[in-house]
Structures are given as C-alpha cells and as structure tokens.
Amino acid sequence: MAGLTKTNPATALRADITPPRWLLAELTYACPLQCPYCANPIDYAKYQTELSTEDWKRVLTQARKMGAVQLGFSGGEPLSRKDLTELVKHARVLGYYSNLITSGYGLTEEKIIQLKEAGLDHIQVSVQASTRELNDHIAGTASFEHKKEVARLVKKHGYPMVLCVVIHRENIHQMAEILAMAEELGADYLELANTQYYGWAHANRDLLLPTKEQFEQAEAIAQAFKEKVAGKMKIYYVVPDFYEDRPKACMNGWGTTFLTIAPDGVALPCHSARELPGLNCPNVKDFSVEEIWNDSKAFNFFRGIEWMKEPCRSCDEKDKDFGGCHCQAYLLTGDMHNADPVCSKSPNHGVIQQAIDSAARNALSAIEKPLLFRNSKNSRLLS
Amino acid sequence: MTIKPELPVQFSRTHRLQWEDAQQKHVILYPEGMVELNQSSAEILKLCDGTRNLAQIVSELEQKFTTSGLTNDITAFLEVALQNGWINQN
Ligand code: SF4
Numbered sequence: 001m002a003g004l005t006k007t008n009p010a011t012a013l014r015a016d017i018t019p020p021r022w023l024l025a026e027l028t029y030a031c032p033l034q035c036p037y038c039a040n041p042i043d044y045a046k047y048q049t050e051l052s053t054e055d056w057k058r059v060l061t062q063a064r065k066m067g068a069v070q071l072g073f074s075g076g077e078p079l080s081r082k083d084l085t086e087l088v089k090h091a092r093v094l095g096y097y098s099n100l101i102t103s104g105y106g107l108t109e110e111k112i113i114q115l116k117e118a119g120l121d122h123i124q125v126s127v128q129a130s131t132r133e134l135n136d137h138i139a140g141t142a143s144f145e146h147k148k149e150v151a152r153l154v155k156k157h158g159y160p161m162v163l164c165v166v167i168h169r170e171n172i173h174q175m176a177e178i179l180a181m182a183e184e185l186g187a188d189y190l191e192l193a194n195t196q197y198y199g200w201a202h203a204n205r206d207l208l209l210p211t212k213e214q215f216e217q218a219e220a221i222a223q224a225f226k227e228k229v230a231g232k233m234k235i236y237y238v239v240p241d242f243y244e245d246r247p248k249a250c251m252n253g254w255g256t257t258f259l260t261i262a263p264d265g266v267a268l269p270c271h272s273a274r275e276l277p278g279l280n281c282p283n284v285k286d287f288s289v290e291e292i293w294n295d296s297k298a299f300n301f302f303r304g305i306e307w308m309k310e311p312c313r314s315c316d317e318k319d320k321d322f323g324g325c326h327c328q329a330y331l332l333t334g335d336m337h338n339a340d341p342v343c344s345k346s347p348n349h350g351v352i353q354q355a356i357d358s359a360a361r362n363a364l365s366a367i368e369k370p371l372l373f374r375n376s377k378n379s380r381l382l383s
Numbered sequence: 384m385t386i387k388p389e390l391p392v393q394f395s396r397t398h399r400l401q402w403e404d405a406q407q408k409h410v411i412l413y414p415e416g417m418v419e420l421n422q423s424s425a426e427i428l429k430l431c432d433g434t435r436n437l438a439q440i441v442s443e444l445e446q447k448f449t450t451s452g453l454t455n456d457i458t459a460f461l462e463v464a465l466q467n468g469w470i471n472q473n
C-alpha cells in the first residue's frame with residue numbers, strides 16, 4: 001500500500017512545520033518585455049547563471065515528495081527556456097497541477113499544442129492594458145495583438161484561460177474596457193492585480209501608485225462586473241494594500257505554504273525575499289529542498305512569533321496577518337523586523353501617506369519623471 | 384443552477400481531481416486554487432464521469448456503502464459542485 005507508507009520522515013518529525021504546497025519555478029530572468037512594475041529584483045542582470053534541466057527536475061521531484069502540488073512556471077519569460085516542454089512533462093508525471101505564467105510573447109499555436117500534450121494544465125497570459133497603444137507602451141514591446149491571439153488559442157485548445165492584468169495609475173482608468181476585453185476573449189479567470197510595490201514597481205512607485213479616488217472607482221466597477229459574470233468568469237482581485245489599514249497575511253505566513261526558486265537556484269520564502277539583508281537564502285545546488293524548507297536559517301527566520309517586535313508582539317491580530325510583509329517593512333522602514341507599515345498600529349504608518357502624497361505630487365507636476373523600464377541596461381545601471 | 388436528474392454528470396475538463404499522498408485526501412485543483420475533499424465528496428465526484436445521472440450515482444453509492452436515503456445529501460453536494468464549476472451537465 002504505497003499510499004500508506006510515510007515517504008517523508010523529516011516532515012513528519014517536524015510537526016511544527018507545514019510542507020510547501022505551492023512551488024513557483026522562476027526558470028529565467030530573460031524576458032522580451034520591460035514592464036516597469038516587474039517583480040523581479042532590480043539587480044537581476046547580476047544573476048546570469050541558470051539551473052540546468054537536471055537541477056530543475058531534481059527540485060520538482062523533491063518538492064513534490066514533500067507535498068507541493070500547485071506549480072507555476074514563471075520568470076522572466078519561461079518560454080525563453082528551451083527545456084520548458086521537458087520540465088512540463090516531468091511535472092505531469094510527478095502529479096503537479098502546472099501553470100505557465102507568460103507574457104504570451106513568442107507563444108505559437110504549435111507550442112500551445114505541444115505543452116498541452118506534455119501535460120500543462122493552464123496558461124496565464126498577461127495583458128498590460130485594453131488598448132494597443134498603452135499595452136505596447138507599458139510592455140516596452142509591441143505585443144498587444146499577439147497577446148489577444150494567444151488568449152484565443154489557449155481557450156481553443158481546452159485550457160482554462162487565465163488573463164492577468166496588473167493595475168496601476170497608467171491603466172486604472174481603463175478598468176471598464178479591461179473587463180470588456182476579458183469578456184470578449186472568453187477568460188475563465190481574470191486576475192486584477194493591483195501593483196505591489198517591490199522590485200521595479202518600488203522604483204517606479206511615484207509613477208504607478210493611483211490616488212485613493214481612482215482605486216475606489218476602479219474597484220466599484222470591478223465589483224459590479226464580478227456580480228454580472230458570476231458563474232462564468234472567476235475574478236481574483238488583489239487589493240492595493242497602501243489603502244488598507246491592516247497588512248496582508250504575506251505568503252500565508254513565512255515558510256508555511258509557498259516556495260520560490262529563482263533562476264540561479266536560490267530558494268526564497270517569497271519572491272521578493274532576495275532583497276532582504278542577511279538572510280543568505282540557500283541554493284538548491286547545495287541543499288535538498290527538504291533541508292532548505294525544514295532547516296535553513298532563511299526559511300525559519302520569520303516562522304512563528306519569536307522574531308516580532310512591538311506593536312506586533314503583543315497584538316491580538318498577529319495570528320491573522322503575521323505582522324504583514326517583511327519585504328515591505330524593509331523597503332519602507334529599513335528594518336525587516338518591523339511591522340508592515342501598512343498597519344495603522346505601526347509607528348511608521350506615516351511613510352505610506354508620504355508615498356501616496358509623493359505619487360500625487362508627481363502626477364500633478366508639469367514634468368513627470370519618466371518610467372524606468374525593466375531591462376538589462378537599467379538593471380546594470382542600478383545595481 | 385440545479386441538477387437535472389435525467390442528464391449525466393461530468394467532472395469539469397478544466398479542473399483536476401486527484402489523490403494527494405502527502406495530505407491523505409482527494410483534492411480538486413484549478414487555476415490558483417485547491418479544495419480539499421472529505422471522503423464522501425470524493426466518492427461522489429469520482430462517479431461523475433459523464434456516463435451516470437443523479438439516480439445512478441445515488442444507487443451506486445448506496446450499494447457500495449450498503450445504506451439508503453442518500454439522495455438528498457448527494458443532490459445537495461452536486462449542486463454546490465455545479466455552482467463551483469467542478470461538474471457540468473451537457
Ligand atoms: S512583468 Fe513584464 S518584464 Fe517582468 S517578467 Fe513579466 S512580462 Fe517580463
């Protein structure tokens with residue numbers, strides 16, 4: 001009875017640690033697009049080495065054995081990896097539910113069929129706006145018509161079609177048109193992701209952060225649409241936490257559910273954790289996924305509540321949000337042990353209002369700063 | 384959305400039902416999500432293969448678990464499943 005043998009003694013022994021469920025495989029930092037909100041690290045150009053096919057297969061096998069089941073192939077643009085189909089096949093054999101998170105750039109019908117046969121479960125295509133002009137401007141690459149074609153082909157070949165649009169000040173006024181586009185394309189799922197301000201988005205915040213009024217208007221439109229398409233299209237709305245007074249429960253709790261592997265093999269408890277100082281995130285070339293998940297300093301760093309400072313330590317809401325996002329605490333207060341400043345109980349909460357004011361000043365100023373596009377030249381310049 | 388008794392019930396092509404060793408239970412997988420199932424829900428869904436209608440699913444499970452009177456519970460669950468898009472009929 002294979003089903004009853006405990007294949008994973010370490011997980012059973014460490015009852016306080018839950019095994020990973022979601023694995024995000026960032027296959028490469030290479031990407032033909034240049035989105036100014038990209039979540040990749042600003043200095044990604046420094047990390048040139050990529051894991052080999054064999055490394056990735058080993059990682060997928062090890063994480064699956066621990067209990068990971070949702071798998072995202074991401075990047076960069078995962079289609080830039082020549083071995084993508086081979087990895088998809090391997091994932092299918094292991095029993096993952098796998099997702100290709102793509103810009104759609106360079107995706108052909110032939111490849112869509114090939115990936116389906118290899119066992120890919122769904123494809124998430126990102127679109128930057130509802131008009132060609134704005135889409136191509138934000139993507140920094142002419143790609144709009146092709147993305148729409150890819151969305152249709154994804155649907156045609158029987159995948160659940162997931163459309164993803166990152167929302168920010170440059171496209172938030174198009175909310176109604178974006179929703180109409182999703183409906184026209186027959187999206188089964190629509191992810192409306194208000195920009196989270198890490199990586200490139202942090203550098204471009206003055207240009208991307210909308211006003212509270214813009215948020216509220218857009219949210220009302222999305223909410224009404226959600227009711228209209230209930231049963232036909234599922235909408236995931238990622239809330240803009242700058243306008244909340246409690247932080248999000250980042251990654252469902254550090255080291256509880258999510259595991260990200262960066263292109264060079266560095267294992268991260270969240271995809272921004274690379275920006276945190278002193279974590280020394282381990283590499284899958286040196287350790288097994290199990291050793292990393294259970295025993296590494298990085299994955300244990302924010303587990304539990306021992307690390308907390310006030311006001312989180314004595315707060316009765318700490319089981320709900322675990323103190324919020326450590327990357328946000330670090331980026332905005334300089335100390336990753338602080339409460340996420342989105343929290344109104346944080347003594348640093350004022351920095352959020354300052355960010356909002358600064359963005360509003362920039363929006364009104366005669367000479368708006370230019371967007372900083374995500375490309376290797378800018379990355380090298382800034383790292 | 385209600386279950387049409389005469390039509391066969393089919394598990395959704397865009398979801399996946401599978402046994403998870405690590406969790407010792409069946410789960411439904413779909414984009415961005417996972418639902419953990421208890422044993423009876425899993426038993427019902429496994430019979431939704433596009434060949435059986437409601438009455439056939441009920442009688443098969445009543446036989447399997449040597450019991451009777453499951454119609455209401457199974458109908459209620461299938462209606463939830465239909466609303467969630469886990470199954471369809473046509
Ligand atoms: S956000 Fe844009 S630039 Fe960054 S990886 Fe995705 S498609 Fe490429």
Ligand code: SF4
Nearest residue numbers: 312315317318323343
């Ligand atoms: S003080 Fe800390 S634990 Fe309490 S709500 Fe704010 S961020 Fe969460």
